[in-house]
Amino acid sequence: MSQFIQAARRCATVLGATALLTLPALSATAHANDGYRIWLRYVSVHGAWLHRYRRSASELVPGRARSPTLSAATEELERGLSGMLGRPVPSEPAITRNGAIVLGTPHGTPLLRSLHLGLRTLGKQGYVIRTLQIHGHRVTVIAGNTDVGVLYGVFRFLRQMQTRQPLEPLAIASRPKIRHRVLDFWDNLNGSVERGYAGDSIWKWRELPEYLSPRYIDFARACASVGINGVVLNNVNASPWIVTPLYLAKVAALANVLRPYGIRVYLTVPFSAPITVGKLSSADPLDPAVQAWWRTKVAEIYRAVPDFGGFLMKADSEGEPGPENYGRTQAQGANLLARALAPYHGIVMWRAFVYSTNPHSEDRVRQSYDIFKPLDGKFDRNVIVQVKNGPLDFQPREPFHPLFGAMPHTHLMLELEITKEYLGQQTSLVYLGTLYEEVLRADTWARGPGSTVARVIDGSLYGQHDTAIAGVANIGSDRNWCGSIFNQSNWYVFGRLAWNPDASARTIAAQWVRMTFTNAAGFVRPVVRMMMGSREAVVDYSDPLGLASQMAGTHYGPGPWIAPSKHLPPDWSDTYYSRANAEGIGFDRTASGSDAVAQYAPHVAAEFASLKHCPENLLLWFHHVPWTYRLASGHTVWDSLVLHYVRGVAAVKRMRSTWRGLSRYVDPRRFQLTSAFLTIQLHEAQWWRDASIAYFHSISHLPLPPGVAPPPDSLKAYEAFCIPYLEGTPGNGAACPPDDAPVPR
Numbered sequence: 001m002s003q004f005i006q007a008a009r010r011c012a013t014v015l016g017a018t019a020l021l022t023l024p025a026l027s028a029t030a031h032a033n034d035g036y037r038i039w040l041r042y043v044s045v046h047g048a049w050l051h052r053y054r055r056s057a058s059e060l061v062p063g064r065a066r067s068p069t070l071s072a073a074t075e076e077l078e079r080g081l082s083g084m085l086g087r088p089v090p091s092e093p094a095i096t097r098n099g100a101i102v103l104g105t106p107h108g109t110p111l112l113r114s115l116h117l118g119l120r121t122l123g124k125q126g127y128v129i130r131t132l133q134i135h136g137h138r139v140t141v142i143a144g145n146t147d148v149g150v151l152y153g154v155f156r157f158l159r160q161m162q163t164r165q166p167l168e169p170l171a172i173a174s175r176p177k178i179r180h181r182v183l184d185f186w187d188n189l190n191g192s193v194e195r196g197y198a199g200d201s202i203w204k205w206r207e208l209p210e211y212l213s214p215r216y217i218d219f220a221r222a223c224a225s226v227g228i229n230g231v232v233l234n235n236v237n238a239s240p241w242i243v244t245p246l247y248l249a250k251v252a253a254l255a256n257v258l259r260p261y262g263i264r265v266y267l268t269v270p271f272s273a274p275i276t277v278g279k280l281s282s283a284d285p286l287d288p289a290v291q292a293w294w295r296t297k298v299a300e301i302y303r304a305v306p307d308f309g310g311f312l313m314k315a316d317s318e319g320e321p322g323p324e325n326y327g328r329t330q331a332q333g334a335n336l337l338a339r340a341l342a343p344y345h346g347i348v349m350w351r352a353f354v355y356s357t358n359p360h361s362e363d364r365v366r367q368s369y370d371i372f373k374p375l376d377g378k379f380d381r382n383v384i385v386q387v388k389n390g391p392l393d394f395q396p397r398e399p400f401h402p403l404f405g406a407m408p409h410t411h412l413m414l415e416l417e418i419t420k421e422y423l424g425q426q427t428s429l430v431y432l433g434t435l436y437e438e439v440l441r442a443d444t445w446a447r448g449p450g451s452t453v454a455r456v457i458d459g460s461l462y463g464q465h466d467t468a469i470a471g472v473a474n475i476g477s478d479r480n481w482c483g484s485i486f487n488q489s490n491w492y493v494f495g496r497l498a499w500n501p502d503a504s505a506r507t508i509a510a511q512w513v514r515m516t517f518t519n520a521a522g523f524v525r526p527v528v529r530m531m532m533g534s535r536e537a538v539v540d541y542s543d544p545l546g547l548a549s550q551m552a553g554t555h556y557g558p559g560p561w562i563a564p565s566k567h568l569p570p571d572w573s574d575t576y577y578s579r580a581n582a583e584g585i586g587f588d589r590t591a592s593g594s595d596a597v598a599q600y601a602p603h604v605a606a607e608f609a610s611l612k613h614c615p616e617n618l619l620l621w622f623h624h625v626p627w628t629y630r631l632a633s634g635h636t637v638w639d640s641l642v643l644h645y646v647r648g649v650a651a652v653k654r655m656r657s658t659w660r661g662l663s664r665y666v667d668p669r670r671f672q673l674t675s676a677f678l679t680i681q682l683h684e685a686q687w688w689r690d691a692s693i694a695y696f697h698s699i700s701h702l703p704l705p706p707g708v709a710p711p712p713d714s715l716k717a718y719e720a721f722c723i724p725y726l727e728g729t730p731g732n733g734a735a736c737p738p739d740d741a742p743v744p745r
């Protein structure tokens with residue numbers, strides 16, 4: 001027996017023992033095609049690939065140190081190999097031929113210590129996958145500096161097989177460019193999910209800590225497969241209950257399940273918790289009693305969850321309490337928590353989504369920058385200011401948030417929405433990879449050209465190390481996790497771009513399609529094309545040319561006529577944003593208006609401020625223009641607006657017919673779900689088109705461009721139409737009296 005085989009045997013654990021661990025439901029599901037297995041389906045490989053793969057991946061030699069994380073890595077590899085190669089991995093690792101896979105860390109697996117794997121520069125989370133000759137044997141090594149690095153490497157290796165890439169020779173090295181890659185759950189403790197469109201919360205608070213649903217493990221596997229390493233368990237509109245002993249025991253149980261997958265748990269707490277939970281008379285950040293309360297509470301949390309990640313805070317925003325209540329700054333509020341967390345290396349993610357619904361405020365989108373920019377350098381080192389991608393609120397298209405690049409002495413993280421609150425919610429097919437890519441690649445010009453948002457948040461622009469990115473999760477209790485099959489792609493692409501913000505949305509889409517459905521080129525090509533165009537389609541039929549916030553109160557469907565009222569502050573209305581009047585349309589944010597352009601670096605500000613140079617897809621965000629203003633295309637703004645709506649509907653029609661032509665590639669269940677949802681989306685697109693044209697026509701009074709059919713119903717009918725119940729929407733039904741309101745066709 002060669003030296004290598006002996007060494008490998010010494011480090012290997014008998015795989016039979018692994019089988020005793022509870023294998024998550026994912027592998028054993030009887031509902032093969034209900035979407036539960038997401039992109040980790042591991043369907044069997046056919047044809048020439050099977051032969052090739054069997055040759056290159058026949059045996060598995062896991063490292064000796066059987067930490068829960070290494071066990072998870074080994075199990076995953078077993079699951080993947082047996083699924084794809086169509087036979088169980090041998091129960092005892094007999095390395096008698098080429099094709100062994102050795103996984104572990106140099107620390108836990110002596111065999112790996114003597115190899116020059118190039119791990120030194122890959123940090124705690126990176127990995128290498130290499131084909132090596134060891135003592136005459138061709139071996140694939142999957143190694144990391146830590147066990148979690150190994151786990152990430154395993155998923156990367158499996159992806160190689162899932163997408164039918166060669167398995168040898170392999171020389172892959174990867175490390176995440178962003179340190180904290182976090183999913184924010186807007187899940188309430190009563191099981192509902194704010195802006196959640198995939199059923200109830202996956203966290204079963206009532207059952208915890210005694211019962212741990214196997215779904216938690218499958219959730220963790222999915223996250224680890226794309227490198228997500230943090231989870232904020234509860235809604236930023238937070239309940240103080242979360243930090244009571246009753247709930248902390250539940251939080252600890254979840255943390256224990258997620259830990260082996262490299263996932264840390266974070267919580268969000270109301271700023272007023274010292275009053276509601278602590279029975280103090282104040283939550284003033286400068287009050288020593290308040291500071292002491294947070295210190296004690298944090299110590300209690302760390303006793304329950306030793307690797308607790310920290311807090312995510314929404315303060316002074318949409319009715320949430322905050323430091324402003326005590327005349328203190330956002331930095332003073334954030335530092336209060338940061339100081340309590342610092343001894344444990346916890347972090348505070350402090351949201352920049354701070355605004356007051358002040359009827360006199362000139363421009364809502366200015367507020368966050370105006371509040372935070374003067375505080376640059378005032379935040380403690382373990383505070384990361386969490387900034388939404390755009391200055392308003394997750395609209396289908398916004399310019400990048402002007403804070404990116406503008407706070408060189410502050411850690412800034414990017415907050416994206418994965419749940420499609422403003423993009424058709426559960427049913428519409430919108431791949432968000434292109435939206436994420438657009439913001440990550442946006443150039444802030446903060447330090448000259450190339451100062452992209454990606455470089456701000458990966459820390460390379462200002463040499464920062466505590467870097468982070470968050471996505472508001474789209475995951476719920478639905479069997480398929482995300483409400484639709486294609487919504488899964490947004491969870492996937494978020495994770496992948498969080499790992500590498502420079503990756504390509506198109507490449508990631510293609511890999512997701514291959515893993516989720518099939519590698520058949522006749523399917524992959526049209527579906528990727530459809531996904532890549534899908535976000536622009538929703539922009540076209542809902543908010544073209546830089547319009548924003550034209551939706552109904554439920555955030556689903558159109559409501560461009562919604563005007564400020566006694567019950568609705570101006571910046572929660574739609575007309576506030578379109579500023580459509582007899583003269584024209586759009587929000588003047590140049591020097592002659594709110595001057596929000598001045599918040600950008602001079603080069604960018606000049607471009608946005610210039611009517612001529614402003615990108616057409618942001619025109620009405622920055623400019624109020626006459627209806628008859630002529631665009632580069634030669635169309636007037638009015639004609640162009642209408643044609644965008646029409647184009648959006650046509651795009652959805654095309655998506656639907658593309659999908660309908662692909663039935664032979666997809667199992668009936670997932671095919672029909674997607675097909676039906678595309679029909680719903682087509683109705684929705686048509687509704688947006690008709691209602692928007694009806695409304696803006698009532699203001700512009702201009703004729704429709706030739707060939708465009710007028711909306712079939714009156715504006716009144718569109719205004720009266722209301723969908724009373726939509727999951728995930730707070731205050732369901734309140735705005736819809738069940739009267740005889742006509743239903744538009």
Ligand code: GCW
Pocket residue numbers: 186194195236237314318353393394421
């Ligand atoms: O987009 C808005 C949502 C709110 C959300 C808020 C926020 C959690 O409509 O539901 O509250 O943003 O980001 O805090």
